[in-house]
Amino acid sequence: MRLRTWAFCLNEANQNLLRNPVLAIASVTTTAISLLVLGVFLLLTVNVNAIATSVESQVAVRAFFAKNVPQSQETAELQTVRSWSQVRTATLVTKAQALAELKKEFGDQAKVLDSLGTANPLEDSLSVTAQKPQDVKVLATRLSHLDGVVHTTYQSAVVSRLFALINDIRVVGLAIGVLLLIGSLLVITNAIRLGMAARRREIAIMRLVGATESLVHWPFILEGLILGGIGAIVASGLAYWSYVAAYHNAVRSLPFLPLVAPSPVARDIALLLLVLGILLGAVGFRISVRRLARV
Amino acid sequence: MISVRRVTKEYPNGVVALQNVDLEIGKGEFVFLVGPSGAGKTTLLRLLFREEVPTSGSVMVNGHDVGRMRPRQIPYLRRQIGVVFQDFRLLPQRNVHENIAFALRVIEAHPREIKRRVSQVLELVGLSDRGHALPAQLSGGEQQRVALARAMVGRPVMLLADEPTGNLDPHNAEDMMRIMLEINRLGTTVVMATHAAHLVDRARQRVVAMEGGMIHRDELAASYHVEVNR
Numbered sequence: 001m002r003l004r005t006w007a008f009c010l011n012e013a014n015q016n017l018l019r020n021p022v023l024a025i026a027s028v029t030t031t032a033i034s035l036l037v038l039g040v041f042l043l044l045t046v047n048v049n050a051i052a053t054s055v056e057s058q059v060a061v062r063a064f065f066a067k068n069v070p071q072s073q074e075t076a077e078l079q080t081v082r083s084w085s086q087v088r089t090a091t092l093v094t095k096a097q098a099l100a101e102l103k104k105e106f107g108d109q110a111k112v113l114d115s116l117g118t119a120n121p122l123e124d125s126l127s128v129t130a131q132k133p134q135d136v137k138v139l140a141t142r143l144s145h146l147d148g149v150v151h152t153t154y155q156s157a158v159v160s161r162l163f164a165l166i167n168d169i170r171v172v173g174l175a176i177g178v179l180l181l182i183g184s185l186l187v188i189t190n191a192i193r194l195g196m197a198a199r200r201r202e203i204a205i206m207r208l209v210g211a212t213e214s215l216v217h218w219p220f221i222l223e224g225l226i227l228g229g230i231g232a233i234v235a236s237g238l239a240y241w242s243y244v245a246a247y248h249n250a251v252r253s254l255p256f257l258p259l260v261a262p263s264p265v266a267r268d269i270a271l272l273l274l275v276l277g278i279l280l281g282a283v284g285f286r287i288s289v290r291r292l293a294r295v
Numbered sequence: 296m297i298s299v300r301r302v303t304k305e306y307p308n309g310v311v312a313l314q315n316v317d318l319e320i321g322k323g324e325f326v327f328l329v330g331p332s333g334a335g336k337t338t339l340l341r342l343l344f345r346e347e348v349p350t351s352g353s354v355m356v357n358g359h360d361v362g363r364m365r366p367r368q369i370p371y372l373r374r375q376i377g378v379v380f381q382d383f384r385l386l387p388q389r390n391v392h393e394n395i396a397f398a399l400r401v402i403e404a405h406p407r408e409i410k411r412r413v414s415q416v417l418e419l420v421g422l423s424d425r426g427h428a429l430p431a432q433l434s435g436g437e438q439q440r441v442a443l444a445r446a447m448v449g450r451p452v453m454l455l456a457d458e459p460t461g462n463l464d465p466h467n468a469e470d471m472m473r474i475m476l477e478i479n480r481l482g483t484t485v486v487m488a489t490h491a492a493h494l495v496d497r498a499r500q501r502v503v504a505m506e507g508g509m510i511h512r513d514e515l516a517a518s519y520h521v522e523v524n525r
Contacts, residue, residue, distance in 0.1 A: 207373070209374070
């Protein structure tokens with residue numbers, strides 16, 4: 001199509017929107033809200049993921065030796081473990097050190113341990129941290145196969161609970177987002193259909209005088225793209241700027257939280273919302289187009 | 296120009312609007328389609344600009360087999376055909392100039408060309424001074440002349456008119472008739488369905504009379520009714 005024909009189509013689309021401003025505003029608002037909710041949940045997921053990853057990487061695997069294993073063997077095993085590619089740090093914790101740690105952890109209640117007298121029921125152990133969080137399980141298995149190791153532990157409960165939480169957030173967010181997207185799709189479709197009904201005469205005349213079907217369609221495609229696009233711009237702008245603001249606040253007040261910096265992720269999510277919004281408009285037109293054939 | 300061969304048109308509701316119709320119309324002819332309501336005049340016109348497809352038989356217009364045309368070719372057929380209806384079908388919120396220009400804008404004509412042709416065609420229908428009026432500000436006769444101008448602005452080789460004077464008073468109807476004869480004189484083939492006996496009688500053009508979906512009379516320089524003592 002020629003440039004002036006695009007201008008013609010854009011003008012027709014605009015007139016449709018102006019003829020029905022309430023519906024246009026409703027379409028833009030629902031699109032913006034649904035995309036915003038989707039964006040918020042995406043950002044939440046990304047962050048909880050990051051927190052979980054950082055927690056998991058700090059989890060140490062402990063491999064406990066049997067009581068009769070000589071110190072020389074334990075040191076040798078320590079050297080072996082340090083040579084593994086998955087290992088970040090590995091240290092030997094003697095039972096004396098372990099008892100001291102335990103006393104420190106007990107703090108005020110350390111007196112309880114006095115009843116043990118000189119006996120130390122604890123065992124020597126290797127404390128190993130992984131290079132990558134996903135290596136933790138593998139490390140635990142490898143350590144359990146070492147000579148003299150009776151059992152291994154790591155704080156799997158914390159990690160698995162965190163991952164369960166991430167999954168819940170992801171599922172709930174997606175479900176709400178998808179439902180809202182369907183809602184806004186219906187509103188956009190309705191806006192386009194009303195436009196078609198209002199322009200029935202014009203469409204009939206366009207066909208009568210030999211307008212191609214694409215020229216008949218384009219004003220409505222543009223209408224969908226404008227509605228979805230404006231909603232998406234609002235949503236992605238809000239998502240982006242509020243994330244940047246929230247991030248800077250959180251970094252100041254909760255510095256220990258390993259939050260994801262906004263620069264790549266918020267921009268990517270804003271772009272994703274923009275694409276989704278435009279897609280909504282296009283799909284809204286696709287749904288309505290069969291109505292157009294009957295006009 | 297137009298060649299209708301053994302055309303039957305049956306609508307989905309079972310009504311047979313045309314039965315085995317044969318009709319040949321040459322380039323530059325003026326043809327009246329006459330007959331009572333339900334005779335099949337409108338259906339025949341609608342077949343010519345591919346608003347309907349025949350149930351059987353073939354409809355050739357300007358070398359194209361209209362019934363077997365692909366949907367994407369239809370717009371290009373319609374650019375060669377001007378159509379006028381009894382109810383004008385103007386866009387109420389656009390003025391006269393815009394209504395006529397609309398027909399050229401949607402076929403992507405150049406703005407300069409649009410301006411030139413719209414004023415030419417307004418002159419043809421005698422409405423040069425009404426370009427900025429809205430349809431509601433015009434009389435019925437003027438509105439129909441705008442519709443006629445819109446049909447002619449694309450310079451079609453053929454003009455189809457379905458009861459174009461049906462909503463007009465006798466004076467306006469005669470005006471309309473005069474313009475249509477002028478359009479024909481300038482080389483456009485005209486097919487006009489009408490009940491207006493006095494217009495047909497005065498024009499002395501070819502008359503195709505229909506009844507019950509069939510053509511029962513086809514005469515040159517004829518009148519509305521059969522002339523007994525001819």
